[in-house]
Amino acid sequence: MNPVILYDNRLNDGTPTATDTAADTDVLNLRDLRTYTWWQAASSGTKYLTIDCGSAKRADALGIIGHNLGTAAATVSVESSATGAWAGEEVERLAGFAPSDDRAILKLFTSASARYWRIKIVTAAVAPKLAVCLLGERLTFPYPPEVPFVPFTEDVEEESSRSKAGHLLGTVIRYKPIRIAPRFAVLTRDWVFGEFQTFWDDHASERKPFFWAWDLDNMPALIFLVRHAGRFAPPLSRLAYVDSLALDLEGVKES
Numbered sequence: 001m002n003p004v005i006l007y008d009n010r011l012n013d014g015t016p017t018a019t020d021t022a023a024d025t026d027v028l029n030l031r032d033l034r035t036y037t038w039w040q041a042a043s044s045g046t047k048y049l050t051i052d053c054g055s056a057k058r059a060d061a062l063g064i065i066g067h068n069l070g071t072a073a074a075t076v077s078v079e080s081s082a083t084g085a086w087a088g089e090e091v092e093r094l095a096g097f098a099p100s101d102d103r104a105i106l107k108l109f110t111s112a113s114a115r116y117w118r119i120k121i122v123t124a125a126v127a128p129k130l131a132v133c134l135l136g137e138r139l140t141f142p143y144p145p146e147v148p149f150v151p152f153t154e155d156v157e158e159e160s161s162r163s164k165a166g167h168l169l170g171t172v173i174r175y176k177p178i179r180i181a182p183r184f185a186v187l188t189r190d191w192v193f194g195e196f197q198t199f200w201d202d203h204a205s206e207r208k209p210f211f212w213a214w215d216l217d218n219m220p221a222l223i224f225l226v227r228h229a230g231r232f233a234p235p236l237s238r239l240a241y242v243d244s245l246a247l248d249l250e251g252v253k254e255s
Helices: 027-031 189-202
Strands: 004-006 045-065 075-081 091-097 105-123 132-136 157-162 168-175 177-180 183-188 210-213 223-228 241-246 249-252
Touching (some): 004 045, 004 105, 027 132, 045 075, 045 223, 177 223, 183 189
Antiparallel strands (some): 004 210, 075 105, 177 249, 183 241, 223 249
């Protein structure tokens, strides 16, 4: 599958609500794009995260990071409603799935438009916890990156101490930054100056985080929350095409 970005979020179209919320957490934390703030339910069971968008809005992807859904043996699904009554007229848009671990999630589904959307989370014994949640329209690249392409490079931020004789006394690992630098060639100007520039203008140029997946079909574990650290500078020479488009993505590897 071609690379996918998810930055659009229906949770920004209104004020999200939760079935219940544990003390010292807030459902609004789901949309602040910070992995160190979160929402947690007050108990286990069936929980809903619901948003009234004010008018019909489209969605076709769900992204979650900073969660315990694998540990909680949760089942997650997405539903929509035309009226918000949720009285049997809701439509399941993303069928229930069970995360196998607590790593980043990016799930795609058939595009649909609705005013009311909700994420359904079912657990048996553990209260679900989520840090960042995006439910919106994905941006799909028309082609894979140019080869050779390195899916990510990983570094280590550390503090190490040595004795006066140079012997290693110990090391503290602070975090492990990652960089991703895909380059795309011969993209249409309509796509670059339409869909991609909308992403750049509304999100990437503000250095806001977003979900990136290189190939969900063959490398489904390579899902990252990153930001664009580079510039938008597409060279032009071929009629209706852009010669190349380079991304400079940075993030932190999940622990």
